[in-house]
Amino acid sequence: MYAFDFERPKTLADAVKAMTDEDAVALSGGQTLIPSLKQRLAMPSKLVSLTGIDEIKGICVDDDGRVCIGAATIHADVAAQEYYPALAALASNVGDPAVRNRGTIGGSLANNDPSACYPAAALGSGAVIRTDKREIAADDYFTGMFETALEEGEIITEIKFPVPETAAYMKFEQPASRFALVGVFVAKYADGVRVAVTGASNEGVFRWSEAEAALGSDFSAGALDGLKLDGSNMISDVHGSGDYRAHIAKVMTKRAVEKAG
């Protein structure tokens, strides 16, 4: 890796200040950033570690009943919480034990890898992403492959998940990386059903609105029978064509509905 300065602030305010340096990059669990640095694919002037900031760690339930997860909370802790079982199940199957004990939910959402699992949960739950500056609705947050609404130097501090009546995530693994070749998060709320698909689209995680409408009136796998996703704008690579991903997205949606019950 290239040489860089390193800071590990103890407070959010110090972190925000440290991030004002040109080419400073926030480092959370480092499960994507560190390999990128090792391969010399990134050349930050400074790494600002967020893992020493206690105020952005931990899990609680707020007055509105939302599960609030500090951005620097590791996957293993998300997997261990009991407030939102479908989210816990998703976190328990991210990477391997080493990844789950270093990687954080905030790091994953800030990176917005098109094949990551958390974006599906955040979008599928209509979560709110809180930063040092503002709150961003998940629907406005994911803007494309590796792209988000975050501004330069902006730091995610917390993610607030409204807890659905029932939900499930189904991941079809890419054989090599075991990231989601396609992952589908289905959540049923009193006011409707949300379906978020990760891994499939060239534009990153997206909501499958036709499926949401169909499931809104009949929450059963059979309700999806007549629906079909368009594979033409889906990722096509050595692991599968766009059409294959479109097909798998439907199969995973059905299975998620069945699992959610």
Next chain:
Amino acid sequence: MPKDGGIGDATKRREDVRFLSGTGNYTDDINVAGQAYVHFLRSDVAHGKITGLDTAAAEGMPGVLRIFTGKDFEGVGGIPCGWQVTDKHGEPMQEPAHPVLAQGKVRHVGDPIAAVVAETREQARDAAEAIEVDIEDLPAVMDMKAALEDGAPKVHDDLSSNLCFDWGFVEDNKAATDAAFESAAHVTTLELVNQRLVANPMEPRVAVGAYNRAGDDYTLYTTSQNPHVIRLLMGAFVLGIPEHKLTVIAPDVGGGFGSKIYHYAEEAFVTFAAKAMNRPVKWTSSRSEAFISDAQGRDHVTKIELALDAENNFTALRTETYANMGAYLSTFAPCVPTYLHGTLMAGNYKTPNIYVNVKAVFTNTVPVDAYRGAGRPEATYQIERVIDKAARELKVDPIALRRQNFITEFPYATPVAVEYDTGDYVATMDKLEEIADVKGFAARRAESEKNGKLRGFGVNCYIEACGIAPSALVGALGARAGLYDAATVRVNATGSISVMVGAHSHGQGHETAFPQVVAEMLGIDPGMIDIVHGDTSKIPFGMGTYGSRSLAVCGSAMVRATEKIINKAKKIAAHLMEASEADIEFKDGQFSVAGTDKSVAWGDVTLAAYVPHNYPLEEIEPGLEETAFYDPANFTYPSGAYACEVEVDPETGKVTVERFAAADDFGNIINPMIVDGQVHGGIGQGIGQALLEQCVYDESGQLLTGSYMDYAMPRADDVPFYAVDHSCQTPCTHNPLGVKGCGEAGAIGSPPSVVNAVIDALQSGGHTVTHIDMPVSPSRVWQAMQG
């Protein structure tokens, strides 16, 4: 019951203590005082002309000691090829130069252009980025068939085309084979791809070169399966260093699977630079670098045809294969698709007419060479897939069709130039049907169907020629070296023993299994015996480990040397007991005089050999150390029958291996636990090839699967618990241990049964698919199900 620690005992591997506790001594653990570090600047394009190479800025970077380019290697030899194949017209193969550093042209992504030596690894890498290289892109030659068309761009301008050779085997069989097809009652044809694989040993390659001015001698520490081969090739062909001035040391090596047989440019570079700079130079490959610089495996495209008569007897087999050589000829590359492939095309069957055609082709890709099995997996896959397809076309049981055509009498001379000494294919198939529980399959299929899954059963046989190899035979086939091996048994005064062997252990368990043989022969505790390997200054000249040869060839040398030890020890014992040598009996570590109660122990004799106070010096020399070289009379021919059961998820196409059974005939077995482990690992690699692994380049020659994010290695949960049996034993008739070798069997024998099982599953679900190329990935299965 086997004796404790002797032949047949499942002794735990003594080397695992250091491997599992992190105390192994690997090449990267070796640091020579004053060493500098090299980083190779590698081509990021597949094919291009170097029009500018400016190192001036880089030379001024911190810590930089010297930058080498192709110019520094003008007049230095290139990386040699160890085999010369003669084509079907009797002409030698086209053999391009393979420079240590690129000379004017780059021919694959990863081809080294320059080498920066600096005080630290990071400084070398920083400086490499400051080198200015101008490359004029040339069209990349990627597809083998397109590469052979008129007017195709040439990988090597000085060759007449991209064809390395067009080989016919056996050329004299061609007319009879074609005639047999004319009169066949049924012909089954199959076109298939044996995809390119990356070997991926756990330890990437490392090389440390050192030069000693006082003695004008060199030491190379390297991750090699055969240090003497590296000394021979690099010393004689590349750098011109005589053997007595060059030591090659391959310490603990973390897996090779073939990819560490070959002499690589990086080894020559660090040795050359160590003298040029009078400083030791170290190179450690990154995993990313391994993907573009380690020789890769397989990459054959084949059309195979099987002719049968009206009674379903095989009457002829004909193949046409395109074999990718990559951009240069790696050490063994030309022999893999020819003598390790064509000679195996009879398989386990008495097909009377066989003709194999192989066109070896240069492309702008990483060189291809032997990878676990090497040529034999490709042969087995073709034969066993086409037989399965024939059985389905003829609506006969695939096992019955195989049984009907088995070779049953031995020795058997095949139409493809080899003679199988022993085997019992009926016995291994009987054993397979038992351990695979063929009878229970229908119930298991019904259960799977209840769960919405398609279940399939696939079987295959395999034969391999290993224990490589008789020197006279391989010499006639084009090998430029002999393939014997050697062992020195050094008995110490107290009776402990060091056995110096030419074979190299990098996962095979030699350090445990070899002492078991000597302990059995001498009747002593195997703990008194250590194996020394991997250092050319300590061991006799041996050819190393590959082709399942270590025990069959080097183990045989060790037996011969131990026999010499026993003969001499008997003479000493006879003297000590004042008896005639003819009356000396040696059993369980005791020498006794027949018909008397007189005896002396092993330790008494060894002490006398080194403290010859009372010793017949006029008749025998003091000391007790013997060397033997062993060159086998034939290959060995392990064989077996494998069965795989898969479930296919019809909605996603995902295949899971539910059961896997392997019945092998390895001849005699020294350590059954190690044999189990070798078979388990081999099957894991075979399932990896069948379902997961593939090395893919795009049209411009960029590697799309250059990391584990896209190159799918098999993991523990991709494979089931295996049923492995090696109780069918027809000992090899021509080596003293009766052993055949087991290192490659699993990888050779497993891919066809996996694919056969998938086809069986899909056809059971009403799909008409007859073939899917490996890896049988979910998307390929789904695509096939779409019709």
